[in-house]
Amino acid sequence: MGLFYAIANALDGLSRAEAARLAGMERQALRDAVVRYNAEGVDGLFDQPKGHRPEWLTEAEQATLAAAIFKGPDPPVDGVCTWTCEALAIWISEKFGKSIYPDSVGRILRRTGMSRQKARPVHPKANPKAQERFQK
Template identity: 45%
Template sequence: MSAALILRDDFDAISLRHLAKGCRNAKQSRRLLAIAAVYDGMSRADAARVGGMDRQTLRDWVLRFNEQGPDGLVDHKATGAPMRLTPEQIKEFITIVEAGPDPETDGVSVWRSQDLVHVLEERFGVSYKDRGVRGFLRRLGFVRISGRPQHPDQKAEVIDVSGRFILPEKGK
């Protein structure tokens, strides 16, 4: 048999139902109603059923409610992994990317993500994978640009300087 849930004494079932009624977050409202059922003396299983969860999940929400109150019943966004570079290093990395590679020292004429992986490791001691560098560049505001494909038999005289094709006149 499960142990009884101990709740804080500054709330009661009526006040939690009132909060749930005015709540704009549906998940928080369900959690408030489940905890109100616990205040009414329902078993943990029945109160969990009111909130659409299992008993263990209800227990976890009750612990959070006891610590943080009704505001603790809102889902928090995951913050993600912390940045590996300092703001100064990020600024330096941006200038490296904008300046482009030096073919003599870097050995490449255009930055690729795998080249920038090596730059980050050598200059900052930070390890990224290709995909991580691409996402990092996207968050910094860079976009991937690829050259226009050109057919090997294409005639230079049919292309305008603007890059548009010029249709030849009929009969010529």
């Protein structure tokens, strides 16, 4: 409220030093507020939201990453049989040309609503009928 009081006093003709003293604020702070008020009106007196750092991967790249995760790795090509954050960081580097830390890959996955899940190993030569006989 002191800021509005100080600006009102400054607009009424008091010196900035006197208006700031009556409102209990520094003269420079009042000067900055008056400049913002003159430029933007009353909206300039309120704190504006700060910008955020842009995402490291674009929306299209995140969609491509999600599709690759749901498809699963190709062992001969990707060199892994299950995706890990380390393997995904290497994949992102090769696919998009962006180097990224594995921890950052985990943050991207959580932000996009994916959770880390561990695949249960299945031997490629497993015989379901033999397993069924063994369990009985």
